[in-house]
Amino acid sequence: MYHSGFVAIIGRPNVGKSTLMNAMVGEKVAIVSNRPQTTRNRIMGISTQKESQLVFLDTPGLHTPHNRLGEYMMQAAKEALQGIDALVVMVDATAVGKQDDQIVKDMSAYKVKKALVLNKIDLLRKDALLSLIQRYAEAGYDDIVPISAQTGDGIEAFKQLLIGYMPEGPQYFPEDAVTDQPERLICAELIREKALLHLREEVPHGIGVEMMAINKLSDNLTEIHATIYCERPAHKGIIIGKQGTMLKQIGQEARADIETLLGTHVHLELWVKVRENWRNRMDDLRTLGYERKE
Ligand SMILES: Nc1nc2c(ncn2[C@@H]2O[C@H](COP(=O)(O)OP(=O)(O)O)[C@@H](O)[C@H]2O)c(=O)[nH]1
Ligand SMILES: [Mg+2]
Incomplete structure (x- = not known):
């Protein structure tokens, strides 16, 4: 049973x-x-x-x-x-x-x-x-x-x-499945997690991460390009940090987690862009993965 x-x-x-x-x-x-x-x-x-x-x-x-x-x-x-x-x-x-x-x-x-x-x-x-x-x-x-x-x-x-x-029921998913989230979405989320960890006050809430490319260069190396969106020009400066230190920190920590997830070395390139008010714009919500699934 x-x-x-x-x-x-x-x-x-x-x-x-x-x-x-x-x-x-x-x-x-x-x-x-x-x-x-x-x-x-x-x-x-x-x-x-x-x-x-x-x-x-x-x-x-x-x-x-x-x-x-x-x-x-x-x-x-x-x-x-x-x-x-x-x-x-x-x-x-x-x-x-x-x-x-x-x-x-x-x-x-x-x-x-x-x-x-x-x-x-x-x-x-x-x-x-x-x-x-x-x-x-x-x-x-x-x-x-x-x-x-x-x-x-x-x-x-x-x-x-x-x-x-639990009632009696079928095995809904294969036994090695752990989530319904596609790998690229988890990667984007891991980057957002590190940004949340390091950024203060109102900056984190306005952040969204878009995966631009995931290229498997070899069995042991994946190249990832991602863009961090924020809502204000001032936030962009904060996310990048003095001489790029903040962005570097976010990138290093995200890369370590993504390497664990993918089981390969990862080369991670991060960009930061301003998209004002994206949290109220349907097209932006869609690009950033917040889309109704039906
Ligand atoms: N001390 C302690 N912290 C916890 C525990 N569970 C979660 N946290 C912390 O609480 C915060 C919120 O956790 P999270 O899982 O993101 O909460 P969610 O918003 O309900 O999903 C994080 O900083 C966690 O590390 C716990 O059992 N003990
Ligand atoms: Mg949660």
Whole structure:
């Protein structure tokens, strides 16, 4: 008997949804950063066992959109909820607030198996954890599960719990599949992750990465050309940095991750261009990979 199904991970930005999915999959399929709204697409992560397959849907954090990119992101989060077999609602156990309570409440109406995950317990005192479990005891979830997605604490047990939620079903994806994201999109995301890591304040939110070319020069060498878009001329200077130091740093770190992903040496060329207001322009959203899939 094979068990399988789709599991959506929902919560506000920055609670650790993408970190959890990567931990479940055992590979980095979604980028992670301490900036809200790091994840912009619905990203699938697949975990295959001998007698089961879990297909996770990582989603952009639930927030109030301020531009078309934000609207696209919320649409992606909503669509992830269609046809799922289980729902994981996640809160950051160190920073629970009204927004979380609202999401926990809204999602309790879904008629599927539901787990409420309290993440980041590596940062939490025991008594604080216990009072949090009490706070949500009557919220209508099948299980309340404390974990640390980052250290891996509780992850294996949680995976077994989710497998128990799954109905009988087929193996949806080949056993070596880890994501539905094309390689070129993951490369673009890894570059964006490094930019998020190093850039301050409002610059990161306005960044988009377009892959211009991926050329396999040999079995052991891939050449990649990519453009980082930003919304203001002043941001371009910040991204490039003094004598190009910032761009060099972003490029070096992205290259290391891309080499792991592709399993070849990588020659990475980065450009920076200004595209004002791209987050509100449909054609720009499309070029940067934020496109409705139907
Ligand atoms: N200490 C700690 N940090 C975590 C944990 N899970 C995620 N984080 C951090 O929280 C931030 C947001 O994580 P991310 O997965 O991008 O959150 P998302 O926006 O919900 O997808 C990142 O800096 C992560 O490294 C955890 O269990 N413990
Ligand atoms: Mg995320």
